[in-house]
Amino acid sequence: EDKVVQSPLSLVVHEGDTVTLNCSYEVTNFRSLLWYKQEKKAPTFLFMLTSSGIEKKSGRLSSILDKKELFSILNITATQTGDSAVYLCAVVLIQGAQKLVFGQGTRLTINP
Amino acid sequence: DSGVTQTPKHLITATGQRVTLRCSPRSGDLSVYWYQQSLDQGLQFLIQYYNGEERAKGNILERFSAQQFPDLHSELNLSSLELGDSALYFCASSLGQGSSYEQYFGPGTRLTVT
Numbered sequence: 366e367d368k369v370v371q372s373p374l375s376l377v378v379h380e381g382d383t384v385t386l387n388c389s390y391e392v393t394n395f396r397s398l399l400w401y402k403q404e405k406k407a408p409t410f411l412f413m414l415t416s417s418g419i420e421k422k423s424g425r426l427s428s429i430l431d432k433k434e435l436f437s438i439l440n441i442t443a444t445q446t447g448d449s450a451v452y453l454c455a456v457v458l459i460q461g462a463q464k465l466v467f468g469q470g471t472r473l474t475i476n477p
Numbered sequence: 478d479s480g481v482t483q484t485p486k487h488l489i490t491a492t493g494q495r496v497t498l499r500c501s502p503r504s505g506d507l508s509v510y511w512y513q514q515s516l517d518q519g520l521q522f523l524i525q526y527y528n529g530e531e532r533a534k535g536n537i538l539e540r541f542s543a544q545q546f547p548d549l550h551s552e553l554n555l556s557s558l559e560l561g562d563s564a565l566y567f568c569a570s571s572l573g574q575g576s577s578y579e580q581y582f583g584p585g586t587r588l589t590v591t
């Protein structure tokens with residue numbers, strides 16, 4: 366069974382801290398890995414990772430994929446209260462057609 | 478605002494009933510995806526359509542069906558509703574059908590089955 370596991374499930378830090386969110390997967394026919402941020406409403410896209418070892422960066426957020434060890438991390442530096450959200454990791458599989466499997470999410474709370 | 482619209486925003490109905498959720502993708506997007514998000518199951522991929530044809534199927538129950546129309550809007554039909562079907566249903570759209578295309582999510586329809 367295809368599985369995506371995120372850790373920690375919940376994290377509370379102070380503003381200015383750096384956080385690392387983890388996503389590990391056990392799937393067949395891996396194609397790519399996606400990170401989303403979900404606040405009160407719909408998920409918004411952050412990154413898509415396809416190749417191992419290539420860091421993707423957007424402002425204070427960065428992410429990298431390790432296809433040998435089957436995991437990805439999402440780093441957020443100098444956190445702000447606006448970073449509080451649920452961060453979702455999803456793996457895209459190709460099984461004839463495309464399929465997405467999501468992790469449970471990490472609920473990140475940034476306290477001022 | 479992602480450009481993806483979903484109606485209705487909220488829906489309250491009784492067990493055994495049938496409902497239809499509607500999604501209009503972003504202008505120019507050909508793919509539509511449906512997801513279910515519940516507290517205990519997290520976000521689950523249901524089904525994908527590309528230019529009117531079914532392209533991928535996830536954890537979609539037989540009581541659920543979907544279609545994409547020539548104008549590219551999509552509908553998700555849920556029948557014989559059960560209490561466990563209460564969830565937030567998201568639609569997302571993308572330009573193409575492959576994994577290299579970013580998906581944009583709509584605001585969701587919150588379904589409550591009583």
